[in-house]
Amino acid sequence: MTRYHYPEPKSSEITPEHVWTKRRQLLASGALMAAGGALPLASAMAQRSKSSDWAPLVAKPNPQYVVMDALTSQKDVTTYNNFYEFGLDKADPAKYAGAMKIEPWSVEIEGEVAKPGTYGLEELLSLSPMQDRVYRMRCVEGWSMVIPWIGYPLSALLNKVEPTGNAKYVEFVTDMQPDVMRGLSSSVIDWPYREGLRMDEAMHPLTLLTFGVYGTVLPNQNGAPVRLVVPWKYGFKSAKSLVKIRVTEKQPLTSWVAAAASEYGFYANVNPEVRHPRWTQATERRIGEGGFFTPKRPTLMFNGYADQVASLYAGMDLRKNY
Ligand code: MTE
Numbered sequence: 001m002t003r004y005h006y007p008e009p010k011s012s013e014i015t016p017e018h019v020w021t022k023r024r025q026l027l028a029s030g031a032l033m034a035a036g037g038a039l040p041l042a043s044a045m046a047q048r049s050k051s052s053d054w055a056p057l058v059a060k061p062n063p064q065y066v067v068m069d070a071l072t073s074q075k076d077v078t079t080y081n082n083f084y085e086f087g088l089d090k091a092d093p094a095k096y097a098g099a100m101k102i103e104p105w106s107v108e109i110e111g112e113v114a115k116p117g118t119y120g121l122e123e124l125l126s127l128s129p130m131q132d133r134v135y136r137m138r139c140v141e142g143w144s145m146v147i148p149w150i151g152y153p154l155s156a157l158l159n160k161v162e163p164t165g166n167a168k169y170v171e172f173v174t175d176m177q178p179d180v181m182r183g184l185s186s187s188v189i190d191w192p193y194r195e196g197l198r199m200d201e202a203m204h205p206l207t208l209l210t211f212g213v214y215g216t217v218l219p220n221q222n223g224a225p226v227r228l229v230v231p232w233k234y235g236f237k238s239a240k241s242l243v244k245i246r247v248t249e250k251q252p253l254t255s256w257v258a259a260a261a262s263e264y265g266f267y268a269n270v271n272p273e274v275r276h277p278r279w280t281q282a283t284e285r286r287i288g289e290g291g292f293f294t295p296k297r298p299t300l301m302f303n304g305y306a307d308q309v310a311s312l313y314a315g316m317d318l319r320k321n322y
Helices: 017-034 040-053 074-079 092-099 121-125 154-161 199-203 255-259 306-313
Strands: 106-111 117-120 131-138 143-153 169-174 194-198 208-213 227-229 242-248 283-286
Touching (some): 074 143, 106 121, 117 121, 121 208, 154 199, 154 242, 169 199, 194 199, 194 255, 199 306
Parallel strands (some): 106 242, 143 283
Antiparallel strands (some): 106 117, 131 143, 143 208, 169 194
């Protein structure tokens, strides 16, 4: 079921499906063998069978953004989710987000830009070539995944709308569909879900405007049809199902800062040295890896992306600016 006319990549840019699958299988089997599991290849193939639920989205792998860690299975990526609009349980988004209406879809861009406007999804899709990038993702709750996202740098869109000299921050706003989003009746946060980045963070090449995952369009539970992915920050910065992008002069008040500023900072850079008030951030559990006795992994500064992003924070006290 193709819901949109996704852009046709040049044939030279397409990784043939069997090569893509093979790459994934090799990675997945490596992981399973490392974890001591049996039948690695069969398991990897079983994980892929689910992909028929979503339309394919082909993209060229970007070799600059590959990590050595094994991929988290497509099943875990699409069934263990945080999308509070659909409920607080990790299984809720996969259960309920299917009812979200994602067609037609547009994203409004406003604020400190010379060319504000409303972008239909098809226009967004064809704005810049899609890339397949494997990112480590770390949730503030202490678990992590390794996910093959598909998208292009958010900077491609921001450059198009021409930020003004006052543009210092970017705010991201998620859609609200009260008839199908049962979570909106809860008051965990003040809806709509709002997130934000400093301008240099938003323009950083790692910051991905994301349309797909695991070779398909985004499943609704992962934030269809378009979301943000910011891999050096805790997962809550990566707002889903975006309807508005507002470029601002002042730091926007994000939903999590408004809900509990002492627990969730505006920067939310992954930092093993700064505890969440209620738990350590020094280690993490990789979803799908091993069992109860498997040791946790050490969490890396900036989630392992320090080489690329540490310079953005030179001179800042990261204990204060958590
Ligand atoms: N975006 C919206 N709109 N609502 C949410 O509840 N949860 C965030 C983020 N984006 C969330 C959201 C959190 S806490 C995480 S860890 C990631 O989405 C999870 O993304 P995934 O389910 O695709 O792995």
